[in-house]
Amino acid sequence: MQDIYEDILRLAAGKIRQRIRAGDYASHTAGLGKGKLQANIAVMPERYALDFMRFCQRNPKPCPLVGVSDSGNPNMFTLGQDVDIRTDVPSYFLYEHGTFSREIHDITTLWQSDFVAFALGCSFTFEHALMRAGFSLWHIENDKTVPMFRSNIETVAAGPFSGPMVVSMRAINKSRIQEVIAISRKFPLAHGAPVHWGDPSEIGIKNIDTPDWGDASPVTDDQVPVFWACGVTPQVAIEQARLPICITHKPGYMLITDVDDDAEIPVIAHSNS
Amino acid sequence: MQDIYEDILRLAAGKIRQRIRAGDYASHTAGLGKGKLQANIAVMPERYALDFMRFCQRNPKPCPLVGVSDSGNPNMFTLGQDVDIRTDVPSYFLYEHGTFSREIHDITTLWQSDFVAFALGCSFTFEHALMRAGFSLWHIENDKTVPMFRSNIETVAAGPFSGPMVVSMRAINKSRIQEVIAISRKFPLAHGAPVHWGDPSEIGIKNIDTPDWGDASPVTDDQVPVFWACGVTPQVAIEQARLPICITHKPGYMLITDVDDDAEIPVIAHSNS
The missing domain is CATH 3.30.2040.10 (PSTPO5379-like domain)
Structure with missing residues (x-):
């Protein structure tokens, strides 16, 4: 495991996402993708998305919003090249009705056509x-x-x-x-x-x-x-809201974006869908 | 007019909003409410609000989101004490199907139960x-x-x-x-x-x-x-989107908030609905 980490440590953000997507790396992301913004993730049905975005806007210190997907589109194009939120996080937590259900490494089969994915900045x-x-x-x-x-x-x-x-x-x-x-x-x-x-x-x-x-x-x-x-x-707020379904990253197992750590805005140049 | 401006110039943000609400002041807000954040306004039906919020999140330099109302609630409680977005802007522009319709000083009679109001930072x-x-x-x-x-x-x-x-x-x-x-x-x-x-x-x-x-x-x-x-x-984007109805502030005639100009976050302490 340590060997794989040492290997991953040398890769650029996009290459690390490819390795994670391929199932070759499923551990924490601390120290990886040097100089790039890492993000907390929350995925939920569209009918909760406007309220969740309002929650983030009103609580920007705990919930600094750095990206939001189009409804049903798993490609978070403002955060990097070819970022697929169904596969590019090393590990996910599935919550059902506010309760932790299970840990999974790929949410492709759980993805719904009304899902919206949120990315929040991290410490x-x-x-x-x-x-x-x-x-x-x-x-x-x-x-x-x-x-x-x-x-x-x-x-x-x-x-x-x-x-x-x-x-x-x-x-x-x-x-x-x-x-x-x-x-x-x-x-x-x-x-x-x-x-x-x-x-x-x-x-x-x-x-x-x-x-x-x-x-x-x-x-x-x-x-x-x-x-x-x-x-x-936001994880506590999501649990209390008892959404029928919600998926988050596993704490410490973040999305590694292509956005520079010290970028003025969390949007890569030439973003498009 | 100049006399009224000189008079208003000395007032605190909350008092200025009261004067505007009472119909006693309906001019531009440059220089008013010293040290407080002023905001561009856009009001639209809830069904467009999630996309508009995504537009702001993806374009934070032209569209720095500083406040979002609850759906149907004209009180923008995160931006100040008793901020009523139907009455507290000196002048509004009404757009119908993407076309400028008319200027109005109070949108109380136009307010709909599904309206969402957005406030964006200004220069x-x-x-x-x-x-x-x-x-x-x-x-x-x-x-x-x-x-x-x-x-x-x-x-x-x-x-x-x-x-x-x-x-x-x-x-x-x-x-x-x-x-x-x-x-x-x-x-x-x-x-x-x-x-x-x-x-x-x-x-x-x-x-x-x-x-x-x-x-x-x-x-x-x-x-x-x-x-x-x-x-x-965002005004150009809103026109191009041809929303059936949308209300903005008249350029230069902004909402004066209680948020300090140099605040870290655009949310007043003890915000609640």
């Missing part, structure tokens, strides 16, 4: 920028999943979509808080600036050592816990 | 930022309308919405082009960085002295014409 983008600026991120250095918490910050509802904002936590040196805010604010398509830093209880988090998702991560005396809006937020 | 925001940085903008200093041109840059289509990107031109000193790009790029909700600078013919503009909308504006020997994506683009 990989600003994490890369922080690392380039010399920040060390504990969960990456220790090969763990970032700790995530249900906060008491409510999202702005749209139709059936509502619920708490989920936040991810990274411990940052006290002296560099303003710097981390300034850097991440430059990436509105990747959750933007933190939503909170300091006392976790102020956003309803009782115990920083027991995250709701991911792995507990230490905060040393010279560090402050910094919280960003998290892409798990 | 006032980055123009203010440029003026604060010491740029002089000819059309503002001479009380003219910025010159706008149909370019040969195609938008990315969505459903019935397509067409050329309309661009606005401001003449900028050669030595300050990079600065103007950097400043306006900071405002993705207000068209962002320019789409072109230099030779107008490269984007299909034959004669810089004959704009398709607005007033011709001089470009001196030490200046370069700089082109930004323009909010007239």
Whole structure:
């Protein structure tokens, strides 16, 4: 497995998608497709799509919308050359009536003529920028999943979509808080600036050592816990909305697009259907 | 009229909307509601709303989406306190089957239970930022309308919405082009960085002295014409789509929101329906 990862690591985004589509790679995408935007995915019937888009527009920090397919068209042409959302994500989660049903590696047989696919920006983008600026991120250095918490910050509802904002936590040196805010604010398509830093209880988090998702991560005396809006937020909203059918990516197993990580807009030149 | 403008100039955004709603002010909004985001408006039946939202998502520079109403609800609660889109814009244009029908100051009697209202960011925001940085903008200093041109840059289509990107031109000193790009790029909700600078013919503009909308504006020997994506683009797309009914703001007569001009996201705290 490690050998395959090392091999994939050297490939360009389009080639990686081909390997995933062929069934040759079905693992996480952290570090892959260097310099390209990776995206969270949600696929749902068209009758929910307008409300879900409104939900994303009203909650742009947890749900930074970077792409939307035409109804029934699995080709997400604004995000890259030949991006087939039925096959190009390494692993998918199927939800039925708001409940996790099963994990699958290809949704071709599940695809419906009224499906709309959404792509949302993810934290990989600003994490890369922080690392380039010399920040060390504990969960990456220790090969763990970032700790995530249900906060008491409510999202702005749209139709059936509502619920708490989920936040991810990274411990940052006290002296560099303003710097981390300034850097991440430059990436509105990747959750933007933190939503909170300091006392976790102020956003309803009782115990920083027991995250709701991911792995507990230490905060040393010279560090402050910094919280960003998290892409798990729309997954919780989708579960609460109890859609008859909805498909998401498996967390960490993202769509790798052809859009540059630092692009001003998430649309490749000469997009067409 | 000038007296009323001077009076309105001192008011906060919410108070200005009240005056507009009461029918006490029905003129342009340039310079009003200092420091608050102003927005282009488009109102259409729900059956076109998903495609229009996709059009905005795919063309974020001409169509920076800053707000979307619930279907049938004229209260745009994410943009401010008590924002009624039927009454709070100084003047509206009604289009029927893609053709301009008439100008009206209140759309209450036209409002339908399936209407969705969209608010799009406008150039006032980055123009203010440029003026604060010491740029002089000819059309503002001479009380003219910025010159706008149909370019040969195609938008990315969505459903019935397509067409050329309309661009606005401001003449900028050669030595300050990079600065103007950097400043306006900071405002993705207000068209962002320019789409072109230099030779107008490269984007299909034959004669810089004959704009398709607005007033011709001089470009001196030490200046370069700089082109930004323009909010007239969605109006052209809407006309081409020949919707049975669509209502827009009258150009220059915008919605004044409670959102700060430099806010990270266009959503006021504690938004709720």
